[in-house]
Amino acid sequence: MTESLTVKLDSRSYPIHFSSALAKLASKVNELREDNKSICVIADAGSHEAHPNFLIQAGFLKSEILVLPSGEKTKSIGCLNQSLRFLAEHNLNRDSALFAFGGGVVGDLAGFTAASYLRGIDFYQIPTTLLSMVDSSVGGKTGINLPEGKNLVGAFWQPRAVFIVADLLQTLPMREFSAGMAEVIKYGMLADKSLFRELESIDYINAQAPSLPSIIRRCCSIKAQVVANDEKETAISGGRTLLNLGHSFAHAIENVAGYGEYLHGEAVAIGLILATELSVKLGQIQESEISRVRAILESNLLPTTLKDPLPISDLMQALQRDKKNRSGKLRFVSMQAIGNAITSENVDSQMAETIWTRAGAK
Numbered sequence: 001m002t003e004s005l006t007v008k009l010d011s012r013s014y015p016i017h018f019s020s021a022l023a024k025l026a027s028k029v030n031e032l033r034e035d036n037k038s039i040c041v042i043a044d045a046g047s048h049e050a051h052p053n054f055l056i057q058a059g060f061l062k063s064e065i066l067v068l069p070s071g072e073k074t075k076s077i078g079c080l081n082q083s084l085r086f087l088a089e090h091n092l093n094r095d096s097a098l099f100a101f102g103g104g105v106v107g108d109l110a111g112f113t114a115a116s117y118l119r120g121i122d123f124y125q126i127p128t129t130l131l132s133m134v135d136s137s138v139g140g141k142t143g144i145n146l147p148e149g150k151n152l153v154g155a156f157w158q159p160r161a162v163f164i165v166a167d168l169l170q171t172l173p174m175r176e177f178s179a180g181m182a183e184v185i186k187y188g189m190l191a192d193k194s195l196f197r198e199l200e201s202i203d204y205i206n207a208q209a210p211s212l213p214s215i216i217r218r219c220c221s222i223k224a225q226v227v228a229n230d231e232k233e234t235a236i237s238g239g240r241t242l243l244n245l246g247h248s249f250a251h252a253i254e255n256v257a258g259y260g261e262y263l264h265g266e267a268v269a270i271g272l273i274l275a276t277e278l279s280v281k282l283g284q285i286q287e288s289e290i291s292r293v294r295a296i297l298e299s300n301l302l303p304t305t306l307k308d309p310l311p312i313s314d315l316m317q318a319l320q321r322d323k324k325n326r327s328g329k330l331r332f333v334s335m336q337a338i339g340n341a342i343t344s345e346n347v348d349s350q351m352a353e354t355i356w357t358r359a360g361a362k
């Protein structure tokens with residue numbers, strides 16, 4: 001298996017390191033030190049507690065480390081303020097570098113801190129959750145939440161490198177691992193039917209699964225390719241939007257149920273089954289594919305229906321606010337086949353309402 005792959009973005013291209021990622025990270029930290037560059041780390045408390053020696057092993061012993069509380073609330077203006085002031089207090093300058101050690105929460109916050117401080121300093125990702133390894137650490141979407149909604153403030157700011165140490169997942173709680181698997185399954189559904197078949201052939205994947213590193217790598221390779229072709233999600237059809245398969249439904253569920261009620265990956269799992277139902281209703285795939293998708297989600301301990309019924313009217317309102325919509329018309333990512341996603345324009349709202357009932361909405 002190759003050790004690294006590259007996200008190709010001309011002068012901003014960067015590597016994602018896999019099998020010898022810790023050694024590569026230690027060597028990068030050493031190189032920055034030799035060049036007299038200041039380094040800071042923003043770490044998630046849960047990741048830091050689960051792996052207290054990791055940052056020392058990677059060479060950060062003499063670095064300033066800001067440990068922030070775990071949880072979505074950390075992606076806030078308050079923690080952004082704290083992070084920016086932390087960099088200023090330690091006199092970081094334009095040559096300095098910021099590392100994120102944690103899941104998507106810390107990655108998104110630290111990335112936006114790096115994008116904003118001195119109009120942008122170098123940024124590196126050390127993801128510690130499955131979701132952040134296969135998704136949020138790659139692609140340069142950074143940001144924070146406002147009380148009015150998720151990810152309302154942010155910037156595209158690509159990391160200089162991503163270091164994926166799959167062993168870190170050994171301590172990840174099972175529910176968080178499963179939530180990451182929803183994104184893995186999503187990649188199979190949107191772009192890689194052989195990955196989907198491989199996942200179907202294995203009952204259940206956990207952090208000990210021998211195939212996990214190669215599965216993570218395949219997901220990163222899909223994301224890298226999609227991002228390289230449509231970095232800022234401006235393609236008229238297809239492009240980076242395809243990575244949002246199941247996400248219109250998922251964001252609506254998270255919004256209506258209240259953030260925190262479902263983990264993002266759990267809402268995505270329900271969204272994936274609904275996106276499959278939609279693809280059937282649009283005449284794009286066979287009805288039999290629904291049971292394949294349901295089986296794979298269930299075997300990875302993911303939900304396929306709502307825990308409690310949510311009002312369809314509220315879910316529809318949330319769908320109308322989806323960023324993918326164009327000129328007030330519903331726009332979804334659907335599948336022409338498993339492994340081949342497309343954008344579907346002008347979806348009838350009656351059809352979306354019917355689909356919500358399949359998830360148990362009332």
Ligand SMILES: NC(=O)c1ccc[n+]([C@@H]2O[C@H](COP(=O)([O-])OP(=O)(O)OC[C@H]3O[C@@H](n4cnc5c(N)ncnc54)[C@H](O)[C@@H]3O)[C@@H](O)[C@H]2O)c1
Nearest residue numbers: 046047050070103104105128129131132136141168171172
């Ligand atoms: N930027 C993007 O492209 C992108 C894509 C998808 C999701 N996101 C964002 O990612 C965030 C969710 O990220 P997440 O799912 O990684 O959750 P997270 O960062 O909240 O981490 C989940 C939990 O796992 C704990 N944890 C992390 N690593 C651990 C480890 N190795 N061992 C033990 N515990 C560990 C954390 O302390 C936390 O409690 C959301 O804010 C979402 O908006 C961003």
